[in-house]
Amino acid sequence: MARKAQSFSRLHRVNELLQQTLAPIVQREIATQEMGLITILEVDVSPDLSTAKVFFTVMQEAHHAACLQRLQAAAPALRHLLSQQITLRRVPKLQFVYDATVVNAHRIGHLIDTAIEEDKKDKQ
Numbered sequence: 001m002a003r004k005a006q007s008f009s010r011l012h013r014v015n016e017l018l019q020q021t022l023a024p025i026v027q028r029e030i031a032t033q034e035m036g037l038i039t040i041l042e043v044d045v046s047p048d049l050s051t052a053k054v055f056f057t058v059m060q061e062a063h064h065a066a067c068l069q070r071l072q073a074a075a076p077a078l079r080h081l082l083s084q085q086i087t088l089r090r091v092p093k094l095q096f097v098y099d100a101t102v103v104n105a106h107r108i109g110h111l112i113d114t115a116i117e118e119d120k121k122d123k124q
Helices: 002-029 062-083 101-123
Strands: 037-047 051-058 095-099
Touching: 002 037, 002 051, 002 062, 002 101, 051 062, 062 095
Parallel strands: 051 095
Antiparallel strands: 037 051
16 A cells, blocks of 8 residues: 555656656747747656656647647657656656647636626626
C-alpha cells in the first residue's frame, strides 16, 4: 500500500514538473500571434514514465486543429528541450491532446446567462 502511495506521489510530482517546465517552452517555441495563447492545462504521465499526455487549450478556438498539428510536429524537439531543463532518467514522449473543457464551460455559461435574461423578460 505504501509503495502505491509513493508511486502516485512521484507521478504527481513528475506531472507538475513537466507542466511547469513545458508551458514556458511552448509559449516561447510554438505560440504565434495568429494562434493566440496556448495554455498547458494538465500533464498525465503513464506509470512507466514512457509517455505523457499533454492537455492544452488555445484562446482562439478556431485555431485548435492547426495548433494541435504544430504541437505534434514539434513534440520531439519539445522533448529534447525538456530533457535539457529537467533531471529525469528518461523524458517521456509527448502526446498533445486538445482539451475543449474551458471553451465548453464558457459556452454553457453564456447559454445560462442568455436563458436567465430571457426568463427575466418573460416575467416582466
